Amino acid sequence: xxxxxxxxxxxxxxxxxxxxxxxxxxxxxxxxxxxxxxxxxxxxxxxxxxxxxxxxxxxxxxxxxxxxxxxxxxxxxxxxxxxxxxxxxxxxxxxxxxxxxxxxxxxxxxxxxxxxxxxxxxxxxxxxxxxxxxxxxxxxxxxxxxxxxxxxxxxxxxxxxxxxxxxxxxxxxxxxxxxxxxxxxxxxxxxxxxxxxxxxxxxxxxxxxxxxxxxxxxxxxxxxxxxxxxxxxxxxxxxxxxxxxxx
Amino acid sequence: xxxxxxxxxxxxxxxxxxxxxxxxxxxxxxxxxxxxxxxxxxxxxxxxxxxxxxxxxxxxxxxxxxxxxxxxxxxxxxxxxxxxxxxxxxxxxxxxxxxxxxxxxxxxxxxxxxxxxxxxxxxxxxxxxxxxxxxxxxxxxxxxxxxxxxxxxxxxxxxxxxxxxxxxxxxxxxxxxxxxxxxxxxxxxxxxxxxxxxxxxxxxxxxxxxxxxxxxxxxxxxxxxxxxxxxxxxxxxxxxxxxxxxx
DNA sequence: AGGTAGACACGAACACCGTTCTACACTCGA
DNA sequence: TCGAGTGTAGAACGGTGTTCGTGTCTACCT
Numbered sequence: 001x002x003x004x005x006x007x008x009x010x011x012x013x014x015x016x017x018x019x020x021x022x023x024x025x026x027x028x029x030x031x032x033x034x035x036x037x038x039x040x041x042x043x044x045x046x047x048x049x050x051x052x053x054x055x056x057x058x059x060x061x062x063x064x065x066x067x068x069x070x071x072x073x074x075x076x077x078x079x080x081x082x083x084x085x086x087x088x089x090x091x092x093x094x095x096x097x098x099x100x101x102x103x104x105x106x107x108x109x110x111x112x113x114x115x116x117x118x119x120x121x122x123x124x125x126x127x128x129x130x131x132x133x134x135x136x137x138x139x140x141x142x143x144x145x146x147x148x149x150x151x152x153x154x155x156x157x158x159x160x161x162x163x164x165x166x167x168x169x170x171x172x173x174x175x176x177x178x179x180x181x182x183x184x185x186x187x188x189x190x191x192x193x194x195x196x197x198x199x200x201x202x203x204x205x206x207x208x209x210x211x212x213x214x215x216x217x218x219x220x221x222x223x224x225x226x227x228x229x230x231x232x233x234x235x236x237x238x239x240x241x242x243x244x245x246x247x
Numbered sequence: 248x249x250x251x252x253x254x255x256x257x258x259x260x261x262x263x264x265x266x267x268x269x270x271x272x273x274x275x276x277x278x279x280x281x282x283x284x285x286x287x288x289x290x291x292x293x294x295x296x297x298x299x300x301x302x303x304x305x306x307x308x309x310x311x312x313x314x315x316x317x318x319x320x321x322x323x324x325x326x327x328x329x330x331x332x333x334x335x336x337x338x339x340x341x342x343x344x345x346x347x348x349x350x351x352x353x354x355x356x357x358x359x360x361x362x363x364x365x366x367x368x369x370x371x372x373x374x375x376x377x378x379x380x381x382x383x384x385x386x387x388x389x390x391x392x393x394x395x396x397x398x399x400x401x402x403x404x405x406x407x408x409x410x411x412x413x414x415x416x417x418x419x420x421x422x423x424x425x426x427x428x429x430x431x432x433x434x435x436x437x438x439x440x441x442x443x444x445x446x447x448x449x450x451x452x453x454x455x456x457x458x459x460x461x462x463x464x465x466x467x468x469x470x471x472x473x474x475x476x477x478x479x480x481x482x483x484x485x486x487x488x489x490x491x492x493x494x
Numbered sequence: 495a496g497g498t499a500g501a502c503a504c505g506a507a508c509a510c511c512g513t514t515c516t517a518c519a520c521t522c523g524a
Numbered sequence: 525t526c527g528a529g530t531g532t533a534g535a536a537c538g539g540t541g542t543t544c545g546t547g548t549c550t551a552c553c554t
Contacts, residue, residue: 025501025502025550027500028501028547029502030503035502068503071504071543074543076502079542080542144461148461148464148468161467167480174418203261206261213395213399220406221395221412233414239487240482240484240485240487240490243490273520276520277532282531282532283532307511307512316532316533317512318532318533319533323531
């Protein structure tokens with residue numbers, strides 16, 4: 001009995017009694033050499049997102065790329081939200097989780113966050129889907145498990161570690177989304193809004209007297225490369241986490 | 248000469264030579280007592296978002312609520328993205344910025360972030376629009392200015408303060424978006440996915456052996472009320488920021 | 495071999511979306 | 525009064541996610 005998309009989704013969230021192993025595929029393949037499968041859908045969808053961004057991923061666009069009709073996709077995925085979840089699951093599966101080492105726990109946690117960031121940035125805008133992923137999804141729980149192991153190895157207390165994972169994950173999602181949106185604006189050649197550092201400095205200098213600090217510290221407020229922001233902010237967060245380590 | 252929506256937008260980003268003061272309104276009002284204005288559009292849009300969430304805000308829905316046609320909105324706003332920006336601007340304008348006091352800078356920065364969070368949560372899902380707001384928008388720059396003043400008063404160095412504002416703002420946006428999405432799922436009566444703490448504990452307990460830490464610390468991972476997460480995470484971040492204060 | 499149930503793919507249709515375009519009506523100043 | 529500028533309206537454009545009914549294929553059983 002082939003599991004339906006709904007059953008597969010339930011299994012990902014451990015709701016499953018019922019989603020037995022996939023049996024061999026049955027049913028017509030629409031005349032193409034390779035029939036449509038969930039894996040093909042995910043691969044193709046990620047290709048579209050990588051090239052044209054998350055907003056360009058529509059069921060019709062995906063179906064066209066697979067040389068089928070959009071309604072055929074619903075034999076394999078529950079709906080678009082389910083597709084989002086499958087995509088995020090795939091990205092999470094690509095994260096390498098290190099063997100925790102107390103001597104370098106900071107580097108290790110930064111490494112996992114950086115990998116996650118890079119996965120999201122490779123697929124511009126996709127981190128929007130990560131916000132909506134439920135906490136019971138096994139692939140994202142694997143990341144939670146890996147981060148927890150690192151933090152515990154680093155001597156962080158379990159409760160502090162739990163909060164830390166929450167905050168770090170939200171930060172990575174947010175950062176990735178913002179960078180993707182900025183890059184999308186740049187791609188659109190929307191000159192009025194692409195604000196280079198020089199231009200931003202000029203605008204900050206031109207602010208009225210109600211903005212004394214912003215004018216004075218415009219250089220600091222606009223400093224650094226994009227990934228400086230990430231590195232420093234993550235470091236700050238981890239400093240705050242480390243503060244609660246027992247000595 | 249009445250400024251066009253494009254001109255008004257440019258003025259918000261200090262791009263404006265050109266957007267002179269609004270002259271008196273001219274043109275027909277479609278037979279209604281109150282003609283359509285940008286303020287009315289913003290008020291009505293926020294009402295829709297407050298009641299039905301950000302996703303429910305469509306140009307057609309908004310036009311219907313204003314008893315007009317959707318194309319009429321484009322006399323007042325550039326496009327939907329412009330509307331988003333106007334809405335975020337309105338929410339930012341509602342934030343009270345305290346007079347900075349070195350003795351209580353922590354409480355003050357937490358207070359601003361909490362207000363911002365509460366504004367976003369009052370309008371479920373709207374923080375998604377905040378991610379897309381360009382850094383030159385005067386209303387959001389006012390918040391930056393206020394936060395900067397507080398951090399400087401608290402002895403944080405300018406560069407560290409700048410990074411801190413960036414990270415805190417991203418965190419608040421992300422937190423608000425996630426909470427909104429969870430609440431939306433609850434409202435949809437999507438029982439399979441609304442995962443109470445008890446249910447999540449059950450699922451964590453049922454995880455396979457590859458999740459030893461998650462199983463062991465399921466209680467910690469699921470602890471606290473929603474706003475505990477916010478408070479603790481913010482505290483952690485501020486601890487990390489404070490670490491760079493000169494003694 | 496024939497029949498049947500289940501699985502997969504298809505196209506039309508539904509109910510919506512953001513936006514542009516053209517036409518018309520109103521307002522105000524000369 | 526006239527004309528330019530402004531605001532509103534409806535149709536249409538090009539799109540979105542999804543459902544529904546139908547047809548075809550596949551594997552299994554008799």
